[in-house]
Amino acid sequence: MLKKLTLASQRVSQKLSPGLRKIVHSVGWLSAERVLSMIVNLTVGIYVIRYLGASDFGLLSYSLSFVGLFFALNSLGLDNIVLRNLLRTEKSDPEKLQLAKNDQEKATAEILGTAFVLKTVGSLVTLAIVNCIIWNGDNSNQLNWIIIIVTLGYLARTFDVIDFWFKSKVLGGEIAKVKVGKIVFSSLAKLLFIALKLPLIAFVWLFVIDLIFIAGGMIWIYGQQNQSIFNWKFKSAQAFNLLKDAWPLLLSGVMIDVYMKIDQVMLGKIASNEAVGNYAAAVRFSEVWHFLPVAICASVFPAIFRAKSQGKKQYYDKLQQLYDLMAWLSLAIAVPMVFIAVPLMSSLLGEGYTEAGRILVWHIWASPFVFLGVASSQWLIAENFTKFAFVATLTGAITNILLNLWLIPTQGAVGAAIATIIAHAVVSHLICLFHPKMFKTGWMLTKALFIPLRVKQNLVYLRQLKAIIS
Numbered sequence: 001m002l003k004k005l006t007l008a009s010q011r012v013s014q015k016l017s018p019g020l021r022k023i024v025h026s027v028g029w030l031s032a033e034r035v036l037s038m039i040v041n042l043t044v045g046i047y048v049i050r051y052l053g054a055s056d057f058g059l060l061s062y063s064l065s066f067v068g069l070f071f072a073l074n075s076l077g078l079d080n081i082v083l084r085n086l087l088r089t090e091k092s093d094p095e096k097l098q099l100a101k102n103d104q105e106k107a108t109a110e111i112l113g114t115a116f117v118l119k120t121v122g123s124l125v126t127l128a129i130v131n132c133i134i135w136n137g138d139n140s141n142q143l144n145w146i147i148i149i150v151t152l153g154y155l156a157r158t159f160d161v162i163d164f165w166f167k168s169k170v171l172g173g174e175i176a177k178v179k180v181g182k183i184v185f186s187s188l189a190k191l192l193f194i195a196l197k198l199p200l201i202a203f204v205w206l207f208v209i210d211l212i213f214i215a216g217g218m219i220w221i222y223g224q225q226n227q228s229i230f231n232w233k234f235k236s237a238q239a240f241n242l243l244k245d246a247w248p249l250l251l252s253g254v255m256i257d258v259y260m261k262i263d264q265v266m267l268g269k270i271a272s273n274e275a276v277g278n279y280a281a282a283v284r285f286s287e288v289w290h291f292l293p294v295a296i297c298a299s300v301f302p303a304i305f306r307a308k309s310q311g312k313k314q315y316y317d318k319l320q321q322l323y324d325l326m327a328w329l330s331l332a333i334a335v336p337m338v339f340i341a342v343p344l345m346s347s348l349l350g351e352g353y354t355e356a357g358r359i360l361v362w363h364i365w366a367s368p369f370v371f372l373g374v375a376s377s378q379w380l381i382a383e384n385f386t387k388f389a390f391v392a393t394l395t396g397a398i399t400n401i402l403l404n405l406w407l408i409p410t411q412g413a414v415g416a417a418i419a420t421i422i423a424h425a426v427v428s429h430l431i432c433l434f435h436p437k438m439f440k441t442g443w444m445l446t447k448a449l450f451i452p453l454r455v456k457q458n459l460v461y462l463r464q465l466k467a468i469i470s
Contacts, residue, residue, distance in 0.1 A: 037183055038288060044187045046348050047194055048203070049281050054352050056200045058268070058277030063146045063204070065264035067154065070130060072253030074154050076122040077246040082115045082161060085242070086168035112161050113232030114239045119158040127151050146204050153208035159215040162222045162229075174225075178217035186210050252390045259397040259423065263416045266404040271412050279413040281349060282359035285341075289333050289367060293326055293374035316444070319379060323448035324457070326371040331452065337364040355413065362417035366424045372445050373428030379441065388438065396427035 049057050086108060130151045134144045166175050186206065193202050219229060264283075268276045304322060308315040341364070342357030349356060380389050400423035407415030429449075432442030447454070 037179075038291060040183055040187050041284060041288060044190055045284060048190050049277075049284075049353070050348075050350050051194045052200060052203070052277075054274040054277035054281075054355075056273075056277070057280060058273035058275065059143060059146065060200060060203060061264055061280035062268035062273065062276045063143065063150050064207075065261040066147055066268075067130065067150045068261040069257050069265065070126045070151075071154070072250055072257050073129070074119070074123050074126045074157065075160075075253070076118055076243070077248075077250030077253050078115055078118060078242055079160070079164065080249060081242055081246045082111060083164045083167055085111050086164055108165070109231050110233050110235045110238050111242075112165060112229075113234050114242060115161045115164075116158055116229075116232055117234045118239055118242060119161065120155070123155045123158055126154070146201070149204050149208060153211045156208075156211040156215040159218055159229075162218040165222070165227070174221050175218060178214055178221060181217060182210055182213045185213060248390075252393065255390065255393040255397050259393055259400060259427070262397065262400055263404060263420055266401070267408060267413060267416050270404075270408045275355075275413045278353055278356040279359055279416055281345065281353055281356040282341075282363050282413075282417070285345070285360055286363045286366065289330075290370055290374075292329060293371040296325070296329075297322070297375050297378050316440075320444050320447065321461075322375050323372060323444055324451050324461070326375045327368060327448040327451045330368040330371040334364045334367050337361070359413050359417050362414055363420060366417075366421045368449060369421070369424035369428045372448060373424065376428060376432075376441060376445060385437070388435065392427045392431050395431055396423045399423045399426050 052060065127148075130147060134147055139147075163175050189206055189209075190203070193206070222229065264276055264280060267279055300322060304315070304318045307318050338361050341360040342354065345353050345357035345360060377389065400419055403419035403422055404416055407419050409415075411418065429442065429445045432438040432445065435442075451458070
């Protein structure tokens with residue numbers, strides 16, 4: 001049987017064009033990396049959470065979230081701009097760019113070199129800002145040094161520019177191989193640390209080593225493509241152009257970082273490390289499902305967008321179907337979790353994480369808004385409503401901060417979970433109902449949230465599903 005499958009796979013591969021084979025190979029490794037990462041988070045991650053305990057795990061989670069607030073500043077919003085500019089230098093569009101091969105290589109070296117220098121400066125500025133904040137605060141010395149170590153680790157992410165080069169060549173699978181290697185190495189190291197009963201600081205340094213492992217792996221595999229980082233060049237004009245294009249993305253990135261990370265930081269400041277540990281454990285089990293909407297929307301949205309040429313009605317009908325699917329999937333996850341969250345977290349993580357189960361009961365209800373938000377964000381990008389997306393994220397960040405200030409003092413980590421639900425609801429749904437151009441989308445999202453009550457529509461979906469199966 002295995003031999004037949006191998007032969008069949010080879011025959012299919014031979015029928016594909018070289019370009020399509022590259023895409024399939026890249027997608028295969030990227031998918032493998034995502035799946036492996038999810039499995040590790042649900043297995044090795046459980047052992048780490050149990051071993052560290054709520055207090056130390058909370059300390060680690062707080063540090064990662066605090067540094068995460070500055071990640072956009074660390075990258076300067078350059079990532080998508082660098083990738084776009086690299087794609088523009090490709091010889092697949094020679095008439096437009098009129099670049100000879102040598103000119104293309106020179107332009108690529110300047111883009112990569114300039115981006116590397118800018119990201120290094122961004123990392124050093126971030127390190128300086130973080131130092132000023134933490135040493136003028138009331139944190140313990142242990143927490144301050146953990147934050148500094150984590151921030152230093154982000155210096156290794158300046159080599160992410162190599163990843164952009166591989167993506168521009170449709171060779172993202174090569175970087176995925178490096179990340180798979182990192183996952184295996186890191187997992188074995190964590191299990192060894194637990195067996196040797198090493199302290200928290202060992203896991204902090206492992207986080208840094210993981211980033212260095214990926215950077216070193218990318219440099220090595222970049223060299224295997226007959227490329228060298230020593231050919232990179234910095235050009236001031238290129239830096240000006242990159243920063244000019246990147247600053248709106250930098251502002252948007254700052255808002256996203258605040259929106260996604262502020263809850264654990266505020267929880268650590270207002271409550272305790274134990275509260276952060278329980279909250280972070282619950283979030284891991286809540287967010288592990290978030291790869292589903294990303295994978296589904298990436299697969300089906302191009303076809304939905306092509307339906308626009310066939311008429312607006314068919315276009316919006318297909319969008320409604322996507323929103324309904326997102327709602328059903330998220331509800332299928334959230335409803336059972338309400339009943340099993342507390343015993344699940346207690347049995348997997350130990351009695352010290354009983355509170356994490358109660359937090360998960362609430363936090364999982366952010367999923368419907370996250371799933372719908374992923375789907376509607378595809379539509380926002382396709383329709384070029386990027387300014388609205390920024391305003392929505394800014395509103396969500398402000399909402400999250402204000403609700404945390406109100407709810408955490410009285411409700412603790414559960415209050416932070418409730419604030420997260422409301423913030424996600426504002427960003428992905430409620431704000432649409434107050435914007436004239438977005439009202440139709442807001443109404444479609446509302447209909448999706450009430451999909452269990454739309455009996456006639458569900459009967460239609462069942463008939464369609466039966467037709468597909470048969």
